[in-house]
Amino acid sequence: MDNKNPYFRQVELLVRILPLVGEHPCFALKGGTAINLFYRNMPRLSVDIDLVYVPIGERAPSLDTMTRNLKGIGDTVIARIPSAKITYSSLNHTDYINRLFIEAGRAVVKVELSPVLRGTVFEPTVMRITKAAEEIFGFAEIPVVSFEDLFAGKIMAALDRQHPRDLYDIKGLLEGEGISARMKEAFIVYLLSHNRRIVEILNPNLLDIKQTYETDFVGMTTDPIALTDLMETRAELIRIVHALFDVRDKQFLIDFKEGHPDWSYFSVPHIQDLPAIKWKMHNLGQIDAIQRRLMVDKLRIC
Numbered sequence: 240m241d242n243k244n245p246y247f248r249q250v251e252l253l254v255r256i257l258p259l260v261g262e263h264p265c266f267a268l269k270g271g272t273a274i275n276l277f278y279r280n281m282p283r284l285s286v287d288i289d290l291v292y293v294p295i296g297e298r299a300p301s302l303d304t305m306t307r308n309l310k311g312i313g314d315t316v317i318a319r320i321p322s323a324k325i326t327y328s329s330l331n332h333t334d335y336i337n338r339l340f341i342e343a344g345r346a347v348v349k350v351e352l353s354p355v356l357r358g359t360v361f362e363p364t365v366m367r368i369t370k371a372a373e374e375i376f377g378f379a380e381i382p383v384v385s386f387e388d389l390f391a392g393k394i395m396a397a398l399d400r401q402h403p404r405d406l407y408d409i410k411g412l413l414e415g416e417g418i419s420a421r422m423k424e425a426f427i428v429y430l431l432s433h434n435r436r437i438v439e440i441l442n443p444n445l446l447d448i449k450q451t452y453e454t455d456f457v458g459m460t461t462d463p464i465a466l467t468d469l470m471e472t473r474a475e476l477i478r479i480v481h482a483l484f485d486v487r488d489k490q491f492l493i494d495f496k497e498g499h500p501d502w503s504y505f506s507v508p509h510i511q512d513l514p515a516i517k518w519k520m521h522n523l524g525q526i527d528a529i530q531r532r533l534m535v536d537k538l539r540i541c
Contacts, residue, residue: 245458248346249286254368254376256288256341256348259315261381263308266290266352267363269384269392274408277383281371283407283460290352291359291384295512301357302335309336312350316341330354356432358513360425361385386416391425394418395433397476401446403456406469409476423483424505431495432515436534438541441480445473489539496535498523 242248253272260266268277270289275281292305313325320343328338338351361384368379383389390412397405412418418426430437452466484492491504498520502511510516523531 244284246284246286248344249348250284251376252341252343252346253286253288253348254372254379255320256312256316256350257368257379257381259319260288260290260312260350261365261379262315263312264382265293265304265308267293267359267382267384269389271393271404271408273383273389274393274411276368276372276379277366277381278369278386278389279411280369281375281461282411283404285404285459286348288348288350290350292352292357293359293363293382295358295509295514298354298514301514302330302333302354305352305354306334306336309339309350309352313339313341355515355518356429357515358509359384359388360391360428360507360510361387361421363388385425387419387422387425390418391422391429394426394476394480395429395440397473398440398443398480399433399435401443401448401473403448403452403466403469404459406448406472406476407456407460407464410464410469410472413472413475413479418479418483421506423488426483427488427492428505428510428513428516431492431519432513437492437496438537441477441541443477493535493538495520496523496531496538498531 254276257268260268267290268288269291270287271283271285272288275283275285292301294301294304309327313327316323317325323341323343326340326342327336328340329336335354337354338349341348341350363382363384365380366383367373368376373379393405393408393412396402397409430440433440448469449466452469487504491500494500526534
C-alpha cells in the first residue's frame with residue numbers, strides 16, 4: 240500500500256482518529272477496521288470507524304452517554320487535528336448523536352454506532368494495531384470487540400447487505416479459522432437482534448454487487464480478487480450457515496419466536512438483557528397468535 244492508493248489518505252486520517260476514540264472506553268471498535276487493522280495484517284484497507292456502545296443499560300441514559308462521548312471525540316479531534324472539520328448526524332427527530340463525519344484535507348472518515356445494538360456477547364479487549372498497519376500509518380490502540388462478536392456481526396452483514404468488503408472479510412474467515420461454537424453462539428444473538436426476520440437473513444435474495452465491487456471495493460485489497468470469487472464466497476457462506484444449526488439451536492430459535500426462550504442455552508448470562516434482544520422480544524409480543532404461528536412454521540422449514 241502506498242500514498243497513491245485512492246483510499247490511503249482516508250486510512251491515514253482514520254488511524255490518527257482511532258487513539259482519540261480509544262480515550263472513551265464506553266466504545267469498542269468493530270467492523271472492517273477492527274478486522275483488517277487489528278485482527279488481520281491489513282489484507283485490505285478500511286475507511287470507516289464502526290463502534291459499539293459496550294455498557295448495557297436503559298435507552299435514554301445510554302443515548303445521553305453515547306451523545307456526550309461522541310461530542311467529546313469531536314472536540315478532541317478538533318483540538319489535536321486543527322485542520323479537521325466535524326459534521327454531526329442525529330437520530331431522526333432527536334438530539335441524540337449516532338454518527339459524525341471527520342474531514343481533514345481531502346479525506347473523510349465516518350464514525351458511527353447503532354443506538355439499538357448496544358452491548359456485546361463476549362468481552363472486548365484493548366488491542367494494538369497490527370505491525371503492517373503501524374509501519375505505514377502509525378501506532379493506535381483501542382478497545383476492540385471479541386473475535387467472535389466481530390465475525391458474527393460480519394456474517395450478518397455479508398448475508399444482509401452483501402457488500403464486497405464483507406464478502407472479502409468472510410472469505411478470509413472461511414479459509415482460515417472457520418466458524419467456531421462460540422462464534423455460532425454470537426451469530427445467533429445477532430441473528431435474533433436483527434430488524435429483519437430470521438428466514439429472510441438465512442435465505443437472502445442474491446444482490447447484483449458488480450457496480451459496488453467496481454466503485455467501492457477495487458483498490459482496497461493488497462492482492463486483487465475477482466468478483467466471481469466473492470460471489471462464490473457468498474454462496475459458500477449461505478451453505479455453511481444452513482448446515483450450522485443443530486437440533487438444539489433450531490429449537491432455541493423456535494422457542495424465541497414463540498416467546499419462551501430458555502436463556503440457559505447461552506454460555507453467558509446477560510443475553511436476555513441486551514437492548515436489541517429485549518426490543519425484539521417486545522415486538523414479538525405485539526404479534527397476534529396466528530401470525531406468530533405462521534412465522535414459526537416458516538422457521539421450522541427454513
